[in-house]
Each structure stands twice: as structure tokens, then as C-alpha cells.
Amino acid sequence: MVIAPLRRKVLRDLVRLWAQVLAIALVLAAGVATLILGNGAYSSLFEARARYYEQNRFADVFADVTRAPRALLAQIEEIEGVLDAEARILKLGLLDLSEMKEPGSVLFVTLPDSGKGLNQLHLRRGRLPDPQSAREVIIDDGFAKAHTLGPGDTLPVMMNGQQRKLLITGVALSPEFIYALGPGQMMPDPRRFGIVWVPRSSLEAAFDLEGAFSNVVLKLAPGADPNRVIEALDRLTAPYGGTGASPRKDQISHAFLDAELKQLSAMVKVLPPIFLLVAAMLVNMTLSRLITLEREQIGLLKAIGYSSRAVAQHYVEFVLLIAVVGILIGMAAGTWLGAGMAQMYARFFSFPYLVFTRNPQIYGLAAVITLASAIGGAVYAVSTVVRLPPAVAMAPPAPATYRQRMGWVRKLIRLKQPGVMVARHLFRWPLRTASSTLGVAMAVAILVASLWSFGSINYMIDITFFRSDRQDAQVVFAAPEPQRTLFAVRKMPGVLVAEPFRTVSSRISHRQLSKKLVIVGHPAGSQLSRVLGADLRPMALPDDGLILSEALADALDVRAGDLVTIDVLEGARPTVTLRVSGISLGFVGLSAAMDIGALNRLMGEDALVSGVNLMIDEGQSPAFYAAAKAAPKTELITITALMLSRFRQTLAENITVMITVYTSLATIIAVGVVYNFSRIALSEQGRELASLRVLGFTNREVAGVLFAELAVVVLLAQPIGWLIGYGIGLAMVAAFSSDLYRVPFVVGREVFATASLVVLAAALVSAFAIRGRINNLDMIEVLKTRE
Amino acid sequence: MTPNPDIVFRASGLTKVYRNGALEVHALRGINFQARKGEFIVILGPSGSGKSTFLNIVGGLDTATAGEAWFADHQLTALNEKGLTQYRRDHVGFVFQFYNLVPSLTARENVQLVTEIARHPMTADEALALVGLSERADHFPAQLSGGEQQRVAIARAIAKNPEVLLCDEPTGALDSATGIKVLEALTQVNRAVGATTLVITHNAAIRDIADRVIRFADGRIVEESVNTTKKAASEVVW
Structure with missing residues (x-):
């Protein structure tokens, strides 16, 4: 195969400029990876949920009543728009496991009618209980795993104040409890909260609800208005203690999944655009410099008959190859991170199957957007190639013109001449200085916008549990009780x-x-x-x-x-x-x-x-737990310390991963911008810097000129990055706040400091990477040649 | 050897071999050389004769393969990178064919670049006055003609009051009228500062303004002559 000479030049340029190419490709890759990760996780989660809901007939409306006769169900089914209704009993009970000292609870739910019932179970192991059995039950998968329980094991519980030993026949998942949040909890804790599905007759008997129900779920006809159905339903259930029906969007598990989806779509709107913008800017900077250096070659190519188009295409191909490298790295990284994300989701959300998407559309879209941003970055530089007449190109470029400005600033800070060089050079290419500053600022912003959340969560915990709800424990009764029950609780040990x-x-x-x-x-x-x-x-x-x-x-x-x-x-x-x-x-x-x-x-x-x-009294807490569990009126016991430690543990597990990911992303940007900026500055000023060496400036002093320029860009970027990061954080708070929770926006000084330290470290490393090039500046060569 | 205080430069057996793979290029083949204080020496020779390599070694820009070079009591051939930098900084002024001015600095600032780090500099304005460029002190290189740029380079080279002034083809890129102005500037500062001046040139006509003329060929000094009838730069024609 014969490779056209210009093609060969593209490949050689890529190899020759490999470090700069890689730096740009990595920024592009970060854009691709975050696009694939965000869109992929969104579509995986969204589609897994939709499929699960569809296959297991997840209900559209949920309502609690105190006690309603089953006969009411017929009237509910009559409501216009209701496709199906299922009457259930939902009751809390206490766990009575001997190996568990602290309290835990279970939610008893009527086993759905197999086949046509709503919120059908996805049986993982074992079999369904015998509908006539008074003991047989199914438990949820997370709970089963947390206690290593399975079919054939017994489950001791307090059911309506009575000790019972239930027999587990199977382990299942339910679309109703994808995010199984226990009452009074901040985060799912499968060790202390489980779902137990019990056959109707057995549950009716245990809670004295023969022929009655305490909860009803509805499946609506397609296009039915849930609000009108809810109005009608509320009218029917009001006489039976109905506390008002909720649409699916307010169902806890569904709402938490929605919040997660909302976060993912917010991430896709913020992160990839930052990377793609910075990458486009880097492409523009680097390609412009390459074209300046190859000006005479461009003139020559045109002079010997290559069309402007062919020469322009040559440079576009160079950029496209960089983009392809970035896309390949990004796709690999996105897939790898996606698999990790799916694993993390599996810890919080129980799906029958959740795999990270392999949808080619998501990968294709990421590739197309990335190619477009790389080419967008190349447009300006390439257009100069097209416009350059061959005769002009072959003559040396006009010398860069400089102007004296802001003399008063100089008088004020008494810059020495190398300082003046730095300042004038920065001002000579204001767009490049500004875009590099913005690039580094984006690295800072990404960190500020991600790191603030940990401080805010700690603040939230501090306010909620140490200033507002300061109780060590909370006991909730099954129904309102007279004052004397309070006195009974006061007498409990501890x-x-x-x-x-x-x-x-x-x-x-x-x-x-x-x-x-x-x-x-x-x-x-x-x-x-x-x-x-x-x-x-x-x-x-x-x-x-x-x-x-x-x-x-x-x-x-x-x-x-x-x-x-x-x-x-x-x-x-x-x-x-x-x-x-x-x-x-x-x-x-x-x-x-x-x-x-x-x-x-x-x-x-x-x-x-x-x-x-x-x-x-901490020392007596086991005795208190035992007494509280044994009290017949107790429906739920919540222990603040246990809830908090679970929350903190989960947070700690995620914090390392999150900090690693965001620090890597910010480092990629910082290194990409700083390295390319320094290489270009060195390429432009190599001759001047070598001249300084000739004049007797030491390596250190010469490196100082280049590093000072970098330092100005990097330092200027810090406050801008803080501001942008603060703005992104503020927008995130607004986007994330829902009826479930609202995150306080607390950005401590340590957030800004950490963000800046990470970026400064990355900048230092990239600066050191070019230190060798400064030390090896060829003084003699520079004296022999005209620029 | 008791050094004669009047001798600024001494070189003996100075040899430079460039190795490029298996290929060895002998740029200098044992140069013996001395220069007195304040002497104005013109070095002639064809391309590749070793004159630039010699100037670079005595200027501390390059290192020798063998032999010795001394500047006063500094053995240049024994100095490391750092020592050579310090030597250039304290004692040497350079003027090159392509001026090598910093484009982002004005004429005055280019000179100040050196006066800021030198030990006993004159002021930048004095240096510019010596080369007749006081009027153009605030211009950037791009706003100056070639001859003016070269005179700024000379001002920058002499502003530190160097003991030696090394010029490699200082008129090489200039027409003759401008070249003569540059030579005038060089002879004037040679007199004013008393710096030993070594000027490399292709241009044999320049030999007339020198105290001594040395001719290089094939890495050796092949001719050395003392100029008894030294002309002023303005009298030179080519």
C-alpha cells in the first residue's frame, strides 16, 4: 500500500508531537468517558426500571387506609381510568433475631396475586409460599444477603406485638422496593430493614384485618389522569381512615431513582461540555502553533500545486486522528467506569438485572460530539492555512509586534526585564492567555463543584442530628397512645x-x-x-x-x-x-x-x-433495646447512632471513589492545558530564551521566565475557577433539591484550598516535564539561524 | 607559568571534535592563541574553518575536546555548565549576525536585561548613547532597521562593561553602509570600554580596522599578522 506523502507526514507529526497529542487526546477522552458514563448510566437505569415496572406490573397509585372492607375494592375498580386494583395489608414489625442486639424492623406486605397481581415479585430463589400456610413467607434479596438467610430458614419477628417464627420459602425482588428505604432511615440498610411478603390470609389473621385491607394500589389505564383517579379514590377511602393517595412519582423508591436520574442528567450537562470546550481550545492553540511553524512548508506545498483544500485537509486529518485516539481511550474508560457505576448502583438499588448499557447509539453520539468539538477547535487555525497565499507563506512571517502598555502597573510593581517579557508575551496573545486561564479554571471548577458536597453533607448531619433531632432513639407506636404509655417508656432501662x-x-x-x-x-x-x-x-x-x-x-x-x-x-x-x-x-x-x-x-x-x-444511657442500651422490642405497642425503634454510622460508612465508601474520579478528571484538564501552553510558549520563545542563556542567564533564571508566564495563568485561574465552581455548585443544589431532601450549599475554605492544591500540583508536574527541554536549549544553534 | 597581567586570553592545543555516529569532524585541531587586554582582533577564514567553534569555546558557549583555554586566571576548559554561565554573565559581551534581540522588549529594555544582572554595568542609556541610538531607545526591535538592531545588540553586549567582546559576523546580514556604522560602533566601544574584541568575519576588508588579524583554515590558525596601519571604520570600503 502506498501512503501519500502528506498522510505519512500526519503520522510522523503525531509521533513527533506525541506528548502534546496525548495531552489533548486525554482531555477529549475525559469528555467521551463522562458522556458515555452519564448517558449510559441514565439509559441503563431508566430502561432497567421501565422494563422492570412493565414486566412486574408496578402500580401507578398508592393509598393507605386504617381499615377498609374488601368490598370497597369493587368500588375502587369502578373508578374511571383504573385498570386494576389490589387491596393489601402493609404493616411494620420488629426483627427478633438473637444474633442482632440492635433493633431492626421489617415491613410485612401481602403477597401479590401471582399472575395478574400488581407489584409482582421477581423470585430469585426458592418458591412462593403456600397461600394457606400461616408461617410461610418470602423475604427480599438484600435483607436475605445481609443476614445470610435463604429458603428453609426461619425468621423470628414481632408481629403485631406477638413473637412469631416465620418460615422462609423464597427470596425475591420487587419493583416497589428497588430502593428499600426503611422508615426513619436516611439510606437503605438491608441489615436492619427487610421486606417480608406474607400470604393474605395469614397477614389478615396476624393483624386482625380479616376481610379488610390497609393499603390499596392501582394500575391505571394508559392516558388516565392520576390526579382525577386520586380524587375519586380519596373520596372512597376517607371514611376508612384514608390518608390520601399518592401518585407513582411520590412513591419513595421511585422518587429516589428519579433523584438519581436527575443527578445523572445534570452531570451530563456539566462535565462533558467542560472537557470538550477545553479540548477544542487546546486543538486551536496547538494547531495554530504547528501551522505557524510549518508556514514555509505550507507555502511550498501550495507553490508546487497542492490545493488549499488538500493542505487544509492534511491538518484536519491530524486533528481527526487526535480525536480518534481520544475517542478510543474515552470509550474504554467510559465502559470501565460504567461497569463500576453499575456495581455501585447494585449496592443501592435492587434490580433483577442491571448491566451498563452497550447501546451503540450512546457510544456513537459521544464519538460524533467529540469529533465535532475537535474539528470546531481546528476551524480557525485551518482557515488561516486556506487563506495564506503561497508567496507570502514562503517569506518569513512579519515579526510579532509588541506594545508598551500599562506603564503605571510596571512602575507600581517594578518589574525586571524578564518580568516585562512575561507580561508582554501574555498580552501579545490575549486570546490564548484567556483560554488557557479558563482551561485551568475549569479544572479548579470541577473540583470545587464536586468537593463541596462532602462538607455540605457533614453540615446537614451536624444540624439535623446534633442540633435539631438530638434524640438517641425514637420509639414509634402502632397507633396514638394515651399519656400512660409515655410513662411506661420512661420506666424502661437506660x-x-x-x-x-x-x-x-x-x-x-x-x-x-x-x-x-x-x-x-x-x-x-x-x-x-x-x-x-x-x-x-x-x-x-x-x-x-x-x-x-x-x-x-x-x-x-x-x-x-x-x-x-x-x-x-x-x-x-x-x-x-x-x-x-x-x-x-x-x-x-x-x-x-x-x-x-x-x-x-x-x-x-x-x-x-x-x-x-x-x-x-449508652451502657444500658442493649437492655433498653430488649425492653422496647418487647413492649406490645412498639411499632418501630430508630437508633440515631446506627442510622448515622450506616450513612457515614456509605459516604466514606463513595467519597474515595468520587474524589479519585474528580481529581483525575481535573488533573487531566490541568495537565493538558498547562503542558500544551508551556510547549507552545517554549516553541515561540525558545530563541529568546536561548539568547538569555548566551547573555549569562542561568538555566534556572531562563526556566523562571517561562514558569512565570505559566504561574500567571495558573494563579489567575484559581479565583476564576472558584467562582465558576461555586456557580456550578449552586446550580447543582437547585437542580438536586426535591421533596425528599434539600442539600445545604456550604463551601468551606478547605474546598477551595483542596481544589487549588490539586490543580497547582498538576501544573507543577507538567511544568517539570518541560524543564528538561529548557535545560537543553541549544545556544549555538539559535545564534546561527534567523528566526 | 606566570600569567602576564596584560594577557586576557590564552589557549593552547585547543581541540574540538564533533562526533556524529561513526563520523568524526575535527572542528579545531590544536589552537594556540593569546589576546592582550583591549586588543581588537579580526578572525578571517572560510566557512567550516573552525572560527565560530573557537569563538564559542572562548565565549563559554561550548566546551573543548582537548587542550586548555584560559580567561585571565579562569581555566575555561575546566569550568562546568554553571561556571561557564557565570563567566558569560560577568565577563563576556556577545554580538551575533542575527542580533538575537528579545522582540517583546524595547531597545532600552533589551539593554537593561543585561544591566540588571551584571556586576558593574553602565546605564542602559549610556550604552545606547555609545552606539548612537539614544533617540530610538523606546522602540521595539520590529520597529528598528537591521543596522539599528545590531547596534542595540552591541549596546547590550557592552553595557555590562565586559572584559571581552565577541562578535560573530556582526555585519553579515547588513549592507555595507549599515555595516560600516556597526563597525564604527564596535571600534568606538572597544576604545571606550577597553574590552578585548574578537570579530569573526568573512569580509576581508574589515581586517584594516584590526590591531591583529588571524586567519583560520581547516581547524588551524594558518596566518597571523599585526596591522601596523590601522584604519578608522569609516575609511573601510567593500
Whole structure:
């Protein structure tokens, strides 16, 4: 095969300039990898979820009632738009495993009707229980793994206050619990929360719900309006203690997956464009310099009859090959990272199958976008080739013109001549200086925009668990209990302080906006669970009126002093209008707080308590756990320390991976920009620098001239990078905040410092990479040749 | 050997061999040479005769393969990279065919580049005045003619008050009228500063302004003559 001479030149140029080529290719590769990772993870997750929902008939509407007769189901099925309805029982129970000292809970769910039921199980192991059996159950896969339980094992639990030994016949997954978040938890913890599917008759008997149900799920006809169905459903369930139905988008597991998808699509909007922009800029810088150096060759090629097009094509091919190298590296890296991401997802989300996408469209799109950005970067440089007449090209270029400017600055800082050289050179190519500065700034920004989250999460934990909800443990009763239950809890071993609370399901409305949530009543002056104001001080609970969390106030467009309508969804279901007396701080979920007495008055009930917040003597906690578990009224025990340690452990597992990934990405940019910038500066000023050596400047002083130029760019980039990173972080906070959680935007100085240190280190390494070239400047050669 | 305080340069048996693979090129084949303080020496010879290699070694830009070269009491052939840099910095002024000015600095700033690091410099304006360029001090190289640029280079070379001034084809890129102006500048600073001046040239006409003329051929000094009737630069024609 004969390779055309220009093709051969492209290949030789690639080999000759390999380090610069690789630096650019890596930045492109980072763009490709993040594109593939983001789009691929999104489509994998989205499609796996859609397929799972479809195959296992995941419901569209979910509603809880206290107790409704099964006969009601026929009426529910009559609602226009309802395709299918399934009545279930959902009840919490306590784990009673001997090897587990700390409390854990399980959620009992009616085993779905096999074949046509909703939220069908995906059986992993074993078999379905005998519908008539009183003992046989299925447990969820994560829980089974955490306790190494399987078919044939027994599961001791407290079911409606009674000790039971259930027999596990199978292990399954459910589309309803892809993200199996236990009540009162911040993160799935399969060791302390499991799902147990029980045949209908057995569950009815255990919870005294024969012929009744406590939860209903609906599948809607395609195109049916969920809001109208929910309205109709709420009317039907209201007499039976219905607390208001929710559409699928508010279902916990679904909503968390949505939040993850939202984060992925935000990442795709931020990261790849940064890399592709920086890469385009590097292509422009490097190609422009190459073309300047090869000016005479270009003139010669044109003079001997090559068309402008052919010469331009030669340079485009050079860039395309760089892009191809970048795309190949990026695809490999993206696939590898994608597989890692799928593994990480498998820890949080239970899918029957979740593999990272192999969709060629995602890879193809990444390749096309990357090629386009590389060519975009080449356009300007290549157009100069096209415009250059051969006669002009073969003459030496006009000398670079410099101007004296900002003399007052010089007087002010008394620059020596090498400093003047640096300043003038930077000003001579303002676009290159600006784009290199922006490039380095992007490296800083990527780090600031990723590192802030850890500090913010710590801040969130600090506020939530050390200033607001300071209880060591919380005991929740199955139903509101009279005051004497509180006294019983106070007598449990290890209890130092016990403060009651009352929860009431309600719908809060303001104008057209409304939210369904639980209003929490606290006793006046409570010390454990406190409502904090924006100034982090505890807020006094008003005799009437209520305090809304910031997130809720925003969602309802409410300010302090406004009136809101409250439809209570339990008990006598009163509707009242209350004044919002203040707005509180809160990061997890939506919350509304009242004085416990005022809440009980509103309900028209005696002093009832839904649960107790406790301070426990650490030494006696096992005894307390045992007593709390044995108390017949206890539905749920939450231990703050366990929840926090699980949260922190997960965070610590991810933090290393995240920091490694983001630091690598930022390093790739910083090295790519700094290395190319220095190589170009050296190529342009090699002659001047060699002349300085002749004049008696030492290697160190000469390197100092080049490094000073780099230092200006890198240092100037820091504050710009901080600002851009801050802006990206702020946009992320806005994009990520949902009804589930809202992340405080706290960027400590250490975030800026870490980001800058990483980038400065990368810049130093790349500067040292060209130090050898400076030391080897050929003084004699430079004296013999005209530039 | 008791060094004669009047002798600035001494070289004996100075040899330089370039190796390019198996090929050996003998650039200098045992040069013996002395130069007195303030002497103006013109070095003639065809291309490849070794004159530039010789100038580069005595200027501390290159190292010898064998033999010795001394500047006053410094043995140049024993100095390392750092020592040579310091030697160039403190004692040597260079002028080259292509000026080698820094394009981003004005004439004055190009001179200041040296005065800032030299031990006993004159001011940049004094140096420029010596070469008759006071008026053009604030111009950038790109705004100066070739002759003016070369005079800036001379001003930059002598501003440190060097003991030696080494010029490699200083008029090589200039027409004769401009070349003569440059030569005038060189002879004037040679007188004013008292620097020993070595000028390499192809141009035999320049020999008339020298105190001594040395001719190189094939890596050796083949002729040495003392000029008894030294002309002023303005009297030279070519």
C-alpha cells in the first residue's frame, strides 16, 4: 500500500508531537468517558426500571387506609381510568433475631396475586409460599444477603406485638422496593430493614384485618389522569381512615431513582461540555502553533500545486486522528467506569438485572460530539492555512509586534526585564492567555463543584442530628397512645430523658398549592427534638399556628404570617385554617411542626402520643433495646447512632471513589492545558530564551521566565475557577433539591484550598516535564539561524 | 607559568571534535592563541574553518575536546555548565549576525536585561548613547532597521562593561553602509570600554580596522599578522 506523502507526514507529526497529542487526546477522552458514563448510566437505569415496572406490573397509585372492607375494592375498580386494583395489608414489625442486639424492623406486605397481581415479585430463589400456610413467607434479596438467610430458614419477628417464627420459602425482588428505604432511615440498610411478603390470609389473621385491607394500589389505564383517579379514590377511602393517595412519582423508591436520574442528567450537562470546550481550545492553540511553524512548508506545498483544500485537509486529518485516539481511550474508560457505576448502583438499588448499557447509539453520539468539538477547535487555525497565499507563506512571517502598555502597573510593581517579557508575551496573545486561564479554571471548577458536597453533607448531619433531632432513639407506636404509655417508656432501662411527640397525617394547602405530609407536635421547651430557625436557634412553638420547614414553605409559596388550610386525614378529619408563625431550617423531607397540645386540641382528642424521643444511657442500651422490642405497642425503634454510622460508612465508601474520579478528571484538564501552553510558549520563545542563556542567564533564571508566564495563568485561574465552581455548585443544589431532601450549599475554605492544591500540583508536574527541554536549549544553534 | 597581567586570553592545543555516529569532524585541531587586554582582533577564514567553534569555546558557549583555554586566571576548559554561565554573565559581551534581540522588549529594555544582572554595568542609556541610538531607545526591535538592531545588540553586549567582546559576523546580514556604522560602533566601544574584541568575519576588508588579524583554515590558525596601519571604520570600503 502506498501512503501519500502528506498522510505519512500526519503520522510522523503525531509521533513527533506525541506528548502534546496525548495531552489533548486525554482531555477529549475525559469528555467521551463522562458522556458515555452519564448517558449510559441514565439509559441503563431508566430502561432497567421501565422494563422492570412493565414486566412486574408496578402500580401507578398508592393509598393507605386504617381499615377498609374488601368490598370497597369493587368500588375502587369502578373508578374511571383504573385498570386494576389490589387491596393489601402493609404493616411494620420488629426483627427478633438473637444474633442482632440492635433493633431492626421489617415491613410485612401481602403477597401479590401471582399472575395478574400488581407489584409482582421477581423470585430469585426458592418458591412462593403456600397461600394457606400461616408461617410461610418470602423475604427480599438484600435483607436475605445481609443476614445470610435463604429458603428453609426461619425468621423470628414481632408481629403485631406477638413473637412469631416465620418460615422462609423464597427470596425475591420487587419493583416497589428497588430502593428499600426503611422508615426513619436516611439510606437503605438491608441489615436492619427487610421486606417480608406474607400470604393474605395469614397477614389478615396476624393483624386482625380479616376481610379488610390497609393499603390499596392501582394500575391505571394508559392516558388516565392520576390526579382525577386520586380524587375519586380519596373520596372512597376517607371514611376508612384514608390518608390520601399518592401518585407513582411520590412513591419513595421511585422518587429516589428519579433523584438519581436527575443527578445523572445534570452531570451530563456539566462535565462533558467542560472537557470538550477545553479540548477544542487546546486543538486551536496547538494547531495554530504547528501551522505557524510549518508556514514555509505550507507555502511550498501550495507553490508546487497542492490545493488549499488538500493542505487544509492534511491538518484536519491530524486533528481527526487526535480525536480518534481520544475517542478510543474515552470509550474504554467510559465502559470501565460504567461497569463500576453499575456495581455501585447494585449496592443501592435492587434490580433483577442491571448491566451498563452497550447501546451503540450512546457510544456513537459521544464519538460524533467529540469529533465535532475537535474539528470546531481546528476551524480557525485551518482557515488561516486556506487563506495564506503561497508567496507570502514562503517569506518569513512579519515579526510579532509588541506594545508598551500599562506603564503605571510596571512602575507600581517594578518589574525586571524578564518580568516585562512575561507580561508582554501574555498580552501579545490575549486570546490564548484567556483560554488557557479558563482551561485551568475549569479544572479548579470541577473540583470545587464536586468537593463541596462532602462538607455540605457533614453540615446537614451536624444540624439535623446534633442540633435539631438530638434524640438517641425514637420509639414509634402502632397507633396514638394515651399519656400512660409515655410513662411506661420512661420506666424502661437506660432511659434518661423521654419526650413525646404526636404525628398527624394532613394535607396543607395554600392557594392552589398543596402538600400531603405528617404534622409533628412537640412539647413546649423540648430538649431532644427541636425546631430550629434560620439562625440555628430553637424556635418557640406557638400556642396556635404552625411552623413550616423552608422546603415546605417554598413548595407552598408561603411566608411567615400567611394563612394555610389544613385538612387532617385521620381521626375526625377536621379542616382548619392556621397561621404560619415561622419558617424553620430542615434538609430532609418536608416538615411542619406544632405544639403538641395545640395539635391534640385541633384533633379534638385527649393528650395522645404517637411516639417518644429518648436519651439513652449508652451502657444500658442493649437492655433498653430488649425492653422496647418487647413492649406490645412498639411499632418501630430508630437508633440515631446506627442510622448515622450506616450513612457515614456509605459516604466514606463513595467519597474515595468520587474524589479519585474528580481529581483525575481535573488533573487531566490541568495537565493538558498547562503542558500544551508551556510547549507552545517554549516553541515561540525558545530563541529568546536561548539568547538569555548566551547573555549569562542561568538555566534556572531562563526556566523562571517561562514558569512565570505559566504561574500567571495558573494563579489567575484559581479565583476564576472558584467562582465558576461555586456557580456550578449552586446550580447543582437547585437542580438536586426535591421533596425528599434539600442539600445545604456550604463551601468551606478547605474546598477551595483542596481544589487549588490539586490543580497547582498538576501544573507543577507538567511544568517539570518541560524543564528538561529548557535545560537543553541549544545556544549555538539559535545564534546561527534567523528566526 | 606566570600569567602576564596584560594577557586576557590564552589557549593552547585547543581541540574540538564533533562526533556524529561513526563520523568524526575535527572542528579545531590544536589552537594556540593569546589576546592582550583591549586588543581588537579580526578572525578571517572560510566557512567550516573552525572560527565560530573557537569563538564559542572562548565565549563559554561550548566546551573543548582537548587542550586548555584560559580567561585571565579562569581555566575555561575546566569550568562546568554553571561556571561557564557565570563567566558569560560577568565577563563576556556577545554580538551575533542575527542580533538575537528579545522582540517583546524595547531597545532600552533589551539593554537593561543585561544591566540588571551584571556586576558593574553602565546605564542602559549610556550604552545606547555609545552606539548612537539614544533617540530610538523606546522602540521595539520590529520597529528598528537591521543596522539599528545590531547596534542595540552591541549596546547590550557592552553595557555590562565586559572584559571581552565577541562578535560573530556582526555585519553579515547588513549592507555595507549599515555595516560600516556597526563597525564604527564596535571600534568606538572597544576604545571606550577597553574590552578585548574578537570579530569573526568573512569580509576581508574589515581586517584594516584590526590591531591583529588571524586567519583560520581547516581547524588551524594558518596566518597571523599585526596591522601596523590601522584604519578608522569609516575609511573601510567593500
